[in-house]
Amino acid sequence: MGMTLIEKILANHSKESVVKPGDIIDVEIDIRAARDFGGANVVKNIQEHKLKIADPKKTYFTFDCNPTGSDQKYAINQQICRLFARDNGVKVFDINTGIGTHTLIEQGLAYSGITAVTTDSHANILGAVGAFGQGMGDKDIAAAIHKGKVWFKVPKSVKINLNGKRPERIYAKDIVLELLNRFGANSLLGYSVEIYGGEVDHLTLDERITISSMATEMGCIIILFTPNDSIMEYSQFRNGRKFDVVKADPDAEYDQVFEIDLEEFVPRVSLPGEPHNTVPVSKVRGVKIDSAFIGSCTNGRMEDFRIVADILKGKKVAPGVVFKIVPATDEIWNECLKEGLINIFKEAGAMVSNAGCAGCAAGQVGQNGEGEVTISTGNRNFPGKQGKGKVYLASPATVVASAIAGCIVPHDEIPEHPVTFGPRKEIEVGTILHSSSEVLIRPKRIEGRAWYIPMDNIDTDMIYHNRYLSITDTDEMGQYTFDNLEGYEDFAQKAKSGDIVITHKNFGSGSSRQQAVDCFKALGIQGILAESYGAIYERNAINAAFPIMTCVDVSRLNLTDGDTIRLDLETGKITNTTKNISVQGERFSEVQLEIYQNGGLF
Structure with a gap:
């Protein structure tokens, strides 16, 4: 049996000749990069743990989130990275360069078959050139810079065949918004997606970048394209040398194959709140x-x-x-x-x-x-x-x-005269909530008061908003937990040390920010139980030794807020002790348990 595209890439970068879904392997990483908001924390981890750099020539900083340095904390963090880079011979793509993932493609560093990790949750954009890119938290990136490799669980793969002729004036963004509409934020959660089809073969690099960049919003590990001749020529020109294209084997086995009629696609928009x-x-x-x-x-x-x-x-x-x-x-x-x-x-x-x-x-x-x-x-x-x-x-x-x-219109229906504004509406001002932080205890069996939040797709901006990303002191983070989640803005004030958060599918989707894990630790939250997690969030929690467990249907626990819930991390048994209901969840994997017992990745 042959391998899918992601299996091929991961096998080529491991000691295994063949890998299959579910295998946990050490993956050699060709590019190890950190952005401006995550970079300072990466440096902090390296310095605190006295880590060495495996290969400075494969290590980069990219300043793209705030490339004007207009925020003082961003400016400080950028300078921390610059000084570290000077001391260690590391390349910095500074504030005049642009978005890091695009720079990696533009500079010929990312191309068919390579592996890359960055603190950018949209590192999977590199799937546009047939490369494996993955966003990870600052602990993961520090470990990758130190060891040159990271542990990774080989994901299942699905194939999407886009059939038929592409309608006129349908842009790449319309294509990916249609895919998001069909698959939602979590039906492909944790999968590697490969896209094929006659029209797909003719997609330009820019169009593939648009589609691959929204894999994160679809919950995928990555959306991969096999490079066509023109993209291979581009990558080889940028890199300065010839190399072979990496393709899936003809007999590769996919978990699912979807046949979609491209001719049905129309221009689309995402409504506010959910891509x-x-x-x-x-x-x-x-x-x-x-x-x-x-x-x-x-x-x-x-x-x-x-x-x-x-x-x-x-x-x-x-x-x-x-x-x-x-x-x-x-x-x-x-x-x-x-x-x-x-x-x-x-x-x-x-x-x-x-x-x-x-x-x-x-x-x-x-x-x-x-x-x-x-x-x-x-x-x-x-x-x-x-x-x-x-x-x-x-x-x-x-x-x-x-x-x-002056208003939303289809691109071919621009009116002769623009729409004018009416009277402005009154603005309501919100409140920022604060709370003190406590230290998290890490037993193998945890028991505490349940915070039941019956919601799917709670993203990292809802958990820990990006306006607080410049904070590097973990103790300061707890006060901002869930202050952007409607109905739970006062969570940090009401939460108690020892509480356990229970929620539904795709918890922690979105950004790669480690703070979305650390804020719970700062509050003394014991752990999280969810039906599934965003791929990057899951890694960040595991690497931080923060207990997260998975149960495919938490509704079977018949939870209400305040119930006492017990999680057995070794067996996977989950018990609502208040109502004497037990269900089986996923126990900690060997890797997760090892990192947990070690107190963290380091």
């Missing part, structure tokens, strides 16, 4: 917007800006609408300048910023305010992700058309 909650653009036609954003690791490419310029040329941004444009890399920015696109953007009334993550990270070009409606090409629109406003996600064509119209 996977998408509808045809026509369903939200006329929704008034305050701002628009083109950029992010999903749609900050040259082809995107050519589409924008073609629609925007000779037109103006609607009065009162703020239109922000941010290229993914400095090379793309300069190409926009060379082709005259910057001039088109500026004459139309857009604001153009230096390369970076920009609006997606709510830092570089500012956030949106409460009551503000934004249409964005970003990959996430979780509540609070880009500020306090509402965010719709769409293709660059839909976004620029909406910026001209």
